[in-house]
Amino acid sequence: MSVQVLVLKESAAGEKRVAATPETVKKLAAAGAQVAVESGAGLGAGITDQAYLDAGAQLAAADSSGSADLVLCVQPPPAEAIGTLRQGATLVGVLHPQADQARAAALRSRGIRAFPLERLPRTTRAQAMDVLSSQAGMAGYKAVLIAAQLAPRFFPMLTTAAGTIRPSKVLIVGAGVAGLQAIATARRLGAQVEGFDVRPETREQIESLGGKFLDLGVSAAGEGGYARQLTDDERAEQQRRLADHLRGIDVVVCTAAVPGRPAPKIVTAAMVAGMKPGSVIVDLAAETGGNCELTRPGETVEEGGVVIDGPLNLASMGAVHASEMYARNVYNFVALLLKDGVLSFDWNDELVAKTAWPEPAPEPATAAG
Ligand code: NAD
Numbered sequence: 001m002s003v004q005v006l007v008l009k010e011s012a013a014g015e016k017r018v019a020a021t022p023e024t025v026k027k028l029a030a031a032g033a034q035v036a037v038e039s040g041a042g043l044g045a046g047i048t049d050q051a052y053l054d055a056g057a058q059l060a061a062a063d064s065s066g067s068a069d070l071v072l073c074v075q076p077p078p079a080e081a082i083g084t085l086r087q088g089a090t091l092v093g094v095l096h097p098q099a100d101q102a103r104a105a106a107l108r109s110r111g112i113r114a115f116p117l118e119r120l121p122r123t124t125r126a127q128a129m130d131v132l133s134s135q136a137g138m139a140g141y142k143a144v145l146i147a148a149q150l151a152p153r154f155f156p157m158l159t160t161a162a163g164t165i166r167p168s169k170v171l172i173v174g175a176g177v178a179g180l181q182a183i184a185t186a187r188r189l190g191a192q193v194e195g196f197d198v199r200p201e202t203r204e205q206i207e208s209l210g211g212k213f214l215d216l217g218v219s220a221a222g223e224g225g226y227a228r229q230l231t232d233d234e235r236a237e238q239q240r241r242l243a244d245h246l247r248g249i250d251v252v253v254c255t256a257a258v259p260g261r262p263a264p265k266i267v268t269a270a271m272v273a274g275m276k277p278g279s280v281i282v283d284l285a286a287e288t289g290g291n292c293e294l295t296r297p298g299e300t301v302e303e304g305g306v307v308i309d310g311p312l313n314l315a316s317m318g319a320v321h322a323s324e325m326y327a328r329n330v331y332n333f334v335a336l337l338l339k340d341g342v343l344s345f346d347w348n349d350e351l352v353a354k355t356a357w358p359e360p361a362p363e364p365a366t367a368a369g
Contacts, residue, residue, distance in 0.1 A: 002341040005033045005334075006060060006068035007052075009041035012075045014312075016044025016319035017326055019072040019093060022055035024331040029056045032341020036060040036068070044316075045323035065089075069343055072330055074323075082106035090343060092330060094118050094131060097357050107357075113345070114357045117333065121354050122224065129333040129351070133177045134325035139284055139314035140181030140255060144170075146314075147251045147282040148189055150300075150307050156190020167192045171214065171249045173266055173291055174256030175202040178284055182253045183211040191251070198227050198238075216241045226259050243271045250276070254283040254291035267292040269303070277305025286310030 005028055007020040018041050020028070025035050035057040039049055049059055065071055065085050073093035079102040085091065088111045095116035097104050107114050117131045127133070147170070148155055157167040170186045172179045175197040186193045187210045195206040195213060198220035203213040218238045222228030230238065246252070246267070256264050263285035272281070272294055283290045286297040294303050295310040302308070315322040336352055337343050347353045347360045 003033045003069045003338065003343050004067060005035045005070045005072065006065055007035065007037040007041055007057075008065070008071060008073040008077060008081075009038035009062060010044070010074050011078060011081070014316060015075055016316045017074045017323045018042045018045050018047065018319075019074050019323075019327060019330050021045075021047060021324055021327040022051045022057075023324075024327040025052060025055040025057045027331050028334070028338075031335060031338045033070070033338065034058070036064070038062055038064070042323075045319040047323075070334065070337070072334070074326060076100070076103055079103050079106040082110060082112065085110050085112060087111050088113070090115065090337070092117065092334060095357070115333065115337075115352075115355045116357050117329070117355065119355045119357065120333070121350060123351070126351055129329045131326055131329045134329055135315040135322055136176065136178040136255075137181045137325075138318040138322045140178035140253075141185050142314040142317045143178070143253050143255070143282045143284045143311065144182045144185040144189070146309060146311060147186075147253055147280050150280045150282070150309060151251050152278050153250060154190075155186065168250040169248060170194070170251040170253065171196070171246070172211070173252060173254045174285070175199075175206050176255060176257065179253075179255040180205055180209060182255060182284075183209045186251075186253070187211065194249075197256070198230065214245065216245075222258075227256075229258055229261065230264070238266070239268065239271070242266065243268075243274060246271050247274050247276070250279055252279070252281045252292075254281065254285050254295075256291050257285055257288060261288075263288040263291050265289075265291065265293055267294075269293045272303055272306050272308070275304075275306050279306045281306065281308045283308065283310045284314060287312055 028035050037052045037057045039059045070090045076095045083106050090113045092115045120126050155168045158165040168191045170191040170193045172182045172195040175195045183195050193211040195211045200219045206213045216238045218234045220228050220230050283292045283295040285291040294308050297310045298312045300309045
């Protein structure tokens with residue numbers, strides 16, 4: 001019998017994204033799956049139930065997950081909802097299984113084969129499945145728009161009858177996927193943009209987007225293309241130079257992260273005190289504690305005339321395109337698990353094996369000779 005796929009209606013507060021679109025429903029059906037979508041699942045992303053029906057899906061009531069073999073979601077379902085999944089079902093989404101004990105216990109007790117997409121190895125082959133990248137792109141874009149909205153100034157240089165307005169100076173802290181999108185967006189708005197990162201290879205990437213690389217004299221390239229944690233000396237040097245530089249900056253967008261750790265604290269309270277009144281900091285790292293010491297996740301605060309915003313779940317603010325990208329990422333990953341319309345796990349495929357949680361048990365060694 002063909003695999004039964006269920007697309008969940010997200011239940012987290014403020015979450016507007018959805019894990020499948022009519023486009024990916026059609027692709028799943030073409031791969032032999034029977035797709036059901038929880039009624040209203042797409043509304044936050046502008047997708048009606050009818051659009052899913054037209055794409056060949058069925059509609060499901062909100063508590064109908066009990067018969068699905070493969071459940072697709074964006075954020076982790078609550079532990080109680082996991083408890084209603086079919087024993088041994090497969091769950092694909094951004095699941096952070098270890099971040100919540102009740103969730104991990106629920107996944108284990110139902111024998112759920114979970115594929116938390118944040119665990120996907122970031123290899124070239126995985127790029128089309130990389131939800132961290134696709135969603136970070138939207139977050140970086142929105143962070144700059146929020147900054148432009150909060151800043152009491154124009155971003156571009158303007159020559160007006162009332163004289164010339166100088167362009168805003170924008171600094172992007174961290175030039176990963178979100179940071180590079182932030183640089184590109186701030187440039188499109190006409191700002192003078194600088195970026196910095198501890199990975200030296202970002203210099204070329206920042207410059208290729210029309211930004212200037214801010215050299216703070218610290219390099220911390222780590223494994224797998226990610227940053228490593230800085231030593232105390234490196235951090236002190238970075239902070240001394242940054243404090244000086246921030247005095248002349250109008251807008252800071254923070255995006256620095258180290259995987260699996262709280263966000264590095266880069267902009268201290270003392271640095272904020274040295275910034276000009278009317279400056280703005282948008283801290284996209286608020287989700288993991290923030291890059292600025294004064295950031296309060298989910299809030300906008302003001303300190304000495306400097307506005308500090310700590311927005312959460314920025315990808316959801318652009319739910320239409322974020323869902324379009326997320327759903328394609330999910331489909332591309334799920335395609336690895338579907339063989340002739342049934343689920344099958346190729347543990348020799350590192351994308352499948354390394355993403356799975358719990359990790360698959362190693363194959364028993366076969367007796368030689
Ligand atoms: P991330 O969200 O973990 O981190 C964001 C950025 O913060 C990184 O560039 C990191 O170097 C930087 N950072 C960390 N500590 C810092 C500090 N103290 N000061 C300044 N900056 C600091 O990373 P990400 O955006 O998800 O991706 C990081 C890298 O992985 C990028 O180079 C990206 O191109 C690469 N990547 C590769 C693939 C692929 O090959 N398939 C896919 C996605 C990402």
